Amino acid sequence: MVPDNKADCNCPKTECPRHGDCNQCVPYHRDVKGDLPFCLRPLAIKN
DSSP states (O other): OOOSOGGGOOOSOTTSTTTTOHHHHHHIIIIIISSOOGGGGGGSOOO
16 A cells, blocks of 8 residues: 555546545545555455
8 A cells, every 4th residue: 555645646546535545545445436446456366
């Protein structure tokens, strides 16, 4: 996971209100969207 810093966030959706804030982004993706945020997708195990 990247540090909670907009400059270090590698997500291409820079207009997102959670961009650069891992503490808001990760739970949003997990609980609301049911997926992983951009920065964690490469770590997912492929079946």
